[in-house]
Amino acid sequence: MADPITMDRAQVEAHGRLIEQMRRILGADICAVFGDPAAVEIMLNDDGRVLVERHGQGITHLTDLSASKALNLLALMADFRGTTVTRDKPIVEGAMPDEFLRARFAGAIPPLMPRPTFSIRLPARKIYTLEDYRNNAIITGEQYDKIIEAVENRKNILVSGGTGSGKTTLLNAVSDTIACRAGLDQRIVIIEDTREIVCNAPNTVQMLTDADTDIDMTRLLKLTLRYRPDRIFVGEVRDGAALALLKAWNTGHPGGLATLHANSTQAALTRLDQLCQEAGVPSQMPLIHEAVDVIIQIARDASVPAGRRITDILFMDKQD
Incomplete structure (x- = not known):
């Protein structure tokens, strides 16, 4: 995983493409959750439903995400983390890029589960006293x-x-x-x-x-x-x-x-x-x-x- 402070121009451009690909896969609805200070977690289940937990509002169904898009997202996260996601290495974990608040990402692909899934724990943006x-x-x-x-x-x-x-x-x-x-x-x-x-x-x-x-x-x-x-x-x-x-x-x-x-x-x-x-x-x-x-x-x-x-x-x- 490259350090943004020391990245050269080619690395900066590659990082920019990765971020754009992530945003395109997630879509506007999911990307908007990263800007919601009440949001706690974004979860993709193996039925393709994307759920969001918000403080004081519980868990709600936000949208759906296809298995192919979820698999592509996990591959991009693996690339960002300097690793790969395969049948032999089906788990991806770690902090997301700064553009996604360095949220805590955990995801997995088959054969661990029927379809790709992930959970994104968002950092606190609002303090509940x-x-x-x-x-x-x-x-x-x-x-x-x-x-x-x-x-x-x-x-x-x-x-x-x-x-x-x-x-x-x-x-x-x-x-x-x-x-x-x-x-x-x-x-x-x-x-x-x-x-x-x-x-x-x-x-x-x-x-x-x-x-x-x-x-x-x-x-x-x-x-x-x-x-x-x-x-x-x-x-x-x-x-x-x-x-x-x-x-x-x-x-x-x-x-x-x-x-x-x-x-x-x-x-x-x-x-x-x-x-x-x-x-x-x-x-x-x-x-x-x-x-x-x-x-x-x-x-x-x-x-x-x-x-x-x-x-x-x-x-x-x-x-x-």
Whole structure:
């Protein structure tokens, strides 16, 4: 994948053709979604239907996309990512070009499924504040007060939930609360695989992993400690990098944020321990109890207007 800053004229022209081809395949309706700040995700199912999820509006059917066009789009994404998509390599993943907001793309072709499919996770363009969460009954007044107190007391907060539950959006709401209170004396370092965290604090550094050079989250967490962080934010914790994160949080850097896939706050503790063990160490429950202060569980809930709500907030017992 070429770096736009260092591309020569021929590369710039080739990149321009690739973008134009992508836009032509997607069509005006899908391209317009990239400009909609309420849009969260664009999904192509194997029946050819393109669905869009928007904040507060749920999922709606936007248009249809033929299998041939979807296959062409995946081939273009593979080319952009410097790889190929074939029967032997049927999966394409990674950030889309800047012209498509560096949205997180994941797609696959047969034989993994009957027809080509993809999911495009759009980065946050609009911050939904904790006040918005309270006003839309996603959190109660008591939960709001507890989260604000945790932010002001520099607690390490883990946001957990299932796929599509709104973990990153909630993390961004907490991040916004921190940013509103942070001055230049609070240096925030953010580490992600794909840029999704938004933080408008005045002293912020953002780092991205790079699969092409094998720079993973563990490597960046170690580098982070040389950047004089006061708070450390991490996108989604997926692997043995969990151990490096906990160690970083536990060495004088309180007030961090991270997300994790789990179905409950207790399950989040178990999963975090399992991820630590992927780094080749035994159970790290003592470290987890020391480093993590608060776990906020968010879940989809069709019974409430917003479609999701905070189901639990666990405050870790720090007593001996």
